[in-house]
Amino acid sequence: MPGMGEGLVVARGLRKSFGAFEAVRGIEVEVAEGEVFGFLGPNGAGKSSTMRMIACVSPRSAGELSVLGRDPDREGPRIRARLGVVPQLDNLDIELSVRENLEVYGRYFGLSRRHVRAKAGELLEFARLTDRADAKVDALSGGMKRRLTIARALVNDPDLLLLDEPTTGLDPQARHLLWERLYRLKREGVTQIITTHYMDEAEQLCDRLVVMDGGVIVAEGSPAGLIERWSTREVLELRFPSDAAPPVAELQPHAERVELLPDRVLLYVPHGERAQAAVHAAGVRPLSALVRRSSLEDVFLRLTGRTLVD
Amino acid sequence: MVRVHGVARVLEAHLRWYRRNWRATAISSVLQPLLFLLAFGLGFGSLVGARAQEATGGADYLVWLAPALLAMSAVQTGAFEMSYPVLAGFKWRRTYEAMTATPVEPGEVALGQLAFVTAKSLLTGAVSLVVIALFGGVRSVGVLGSLVAAVLTGAAVAALVMAFAATRQDEGTAFNAVFRFVVLPMTLFSGTFFPIATLPGWVQPLAWVSPLWHGTELARWAAGVGASDLVLLHLAYLLVLVGIGSGLSMRFFTRRLTA
Secondary structure, three states, X not given: OOXXXXXXXXXXXXXXXXXXXXXXXXXXXXEOOOOXXXXXXXXXXXXXXXXXXXXXXXXXXXXXXXXXXXXXXXXXXXXXXXXXXXOOOOOOOOOOEHHHHHHHHHHHOOOOHHHXXXXXXXXXXXXXXXXXXXXXXXXXOHHHHHHHHHHHHOOOOOOEEEEEOOOOOOOHHHHHHHHHHHHHHHHOOOEEEEEEOOHHHHHHXXXXXXXXXXXXXXXXXXXXXXXXXXXXXXXXXXXXOOOOOOOHHHHHHHOOEEEEOOOOXXXXXXXXXXXXXXXXXXXXXXXXXXXXXXXXXXXXXXHOOOOOEO | OOOHHHHHHHHHHHHHHHHHHOHHHHHHHHHHHHHXXXXXXXXXXXXXXXXXXXXXOOOOHHHHHHHHHHHHHHHHHHHHHOOHHHHHHHHHOOHHHXXXXXXXXXXXXXXXXXXXHXXXXXXXXXXXXXXXXXXXXXXXXXXXXHHHHHHHHHHHHHHHHHHHHOOOOOOOOHHHHHHHHHHHHHHHOOOOOOOHHHOOOOOHHHHHHOHHHHHHHHHHHHHOXXXXXXXXXXXXXXXXXXXXXXXXXXXXXXXXXXX
C-alpha cells in the first residue's frame, strides 16, 4: 500500500458535499508522475468537483488529499504555483490580445516580465497561434481559444496539468489537433489529469483512468484493461424494424451479454462475424448488422448499470 | 491570507487591461464632473453670486464647489466600477476564476480590484482637477489634498459596492436600485451643491451617514474652503468604511471562488 506523497496526486476517502448534496462520495485516486490519468463519467458524476479539489480551489469536505506532496488546505498557493489548469469553459480575457493573455497570466505566477515575454513566444508557437499573436481573443475560433487556454496553462512550466473536458464543443478537426498537442506534452513528460465524457478521448489520451458515476469510482484501469475486464473483444450491432420487438430470446444464446438500446441491439461476443453467422443460422433477420471492436463506451454502459439484459 | 505581492499582481493585470481599454471610459469619467462644473459652478454659481458666499464662508461658489465635485466624481466612479465589472469578473469574463487558478488568493483578487478602481479614480480625478483649474475653480495647492480625500471617499464606496456585487448572482435590478436609491440621493444631499445646514433638520442625519458628506467636508477643508473641527472624524469614518468594505469583499470573494 503506497503512502501519501508518493504519487503526484493521492486521494483517500475524498469527499465533497454542497449542503445536503454529496458530489464526491469517498474516492481513492493515485496519479503517478509522467502519466496521463483520466476521470471518465457522465455529467454530474463528480469529475469536476474532484478536479476543483485537486486544483486547490475547492476545499475537501472529508478524506485525505495530497497534491504534489502537499496539503491543498494548507499550501494552496504553493501547489497552484506548480499547476497548469485548463477549465471547462474558457476564461481567457477576450478584451486582451492573444499574447497579452499569456503574459498577464504568467505574471500571476510572479514570473519576471522578461521570462514571460520569451515564454509567450514559445507557447504561441506550441499553440500554432504565432500569426494571431496580436489579434484580440474575441476574434479567435473555438479551437484556437482552447489551444490558447492550454498554452496559458503551460506558462509556469507546470508539474501537473489539469484539463477539465478539454475538447467539449470542438469540431473533429480541432479535437484532433488538440489531442496531438496533448500527446506531445505527454511525450515531454508532463503529467496530465483529464476529465471527459468522450470515450474516444479517454482511449486516445489516457494511460489509466477511473470511471465515475454518482460520485463514486466504479472501475479503474487502462483503457484496454477496462475493455478486457468489462466487455468482450467485439460487439455485434443489429438493427431491427422499429415496429417489431427485437427477438432477444433467440439472440441470447449467441452472446455473452445482450444490450437492448432504443435503436439497436448490442451483442457482446468474442468473434463478431462468427456470432453474426450463428444468428443468421438461427433464423434472425436484422435490417442491418455491424461488427466492431469493443470500446470504453461499452464498458461504461455495463458499469453504470444501464444494462437491460445480462 | 493576503500578500502584498498577490494584490500587486492583480493590480498589474487590471492596469495592463486598462492600458488597452482606457479610451472607452476616459472621456465620460472626466466629462461628467466637467458638466457639473459648467452647469452648477458657472451657470448656477453666477445666479447665486454674492449670496452664495454667506453659505460658503466667503469663497467663490466655483472654488467652493470644486473639491466637492472631485469627491462626488470619485464616488460615482467607485460605485459604477464595482457593480457590473465585478459581476463580470465572476460571471461573464470570469477573470477572477482565471486568477485564482494561479497562486493568487481570492482575497487578493478583491483587494487588487479595489486598488485598481482607486488608482483609476486617482487618475481621472487628477485630469478633472486640471480641467477645473483651467476654469478657475482652484485657489490653493490644498486641492491636491482634496484629491486624496476624494479618492479615499471613492474607495470607501467602491469597497462597499464590491462586497454587495460579490453577493449577486445576476444584475437584475439590484445595481440600478443602488444607483437610484443610494448613489443619487447621496450626491444630492451630501453638501456638494449647498451646505447640509440648509436642509430640514430631519434630513441631516442622512448626510451624517453618507460617506460622500464626510469626504466632501474633508476635501473642502483641504482646499481651504471648509471647517476643520471634525476632520479627524471624517477621516476615521472613511477609513472604517474602507476596512469594512474590504473585509466583507474578501470574505464574499473567498466564499464565491472556493465553493
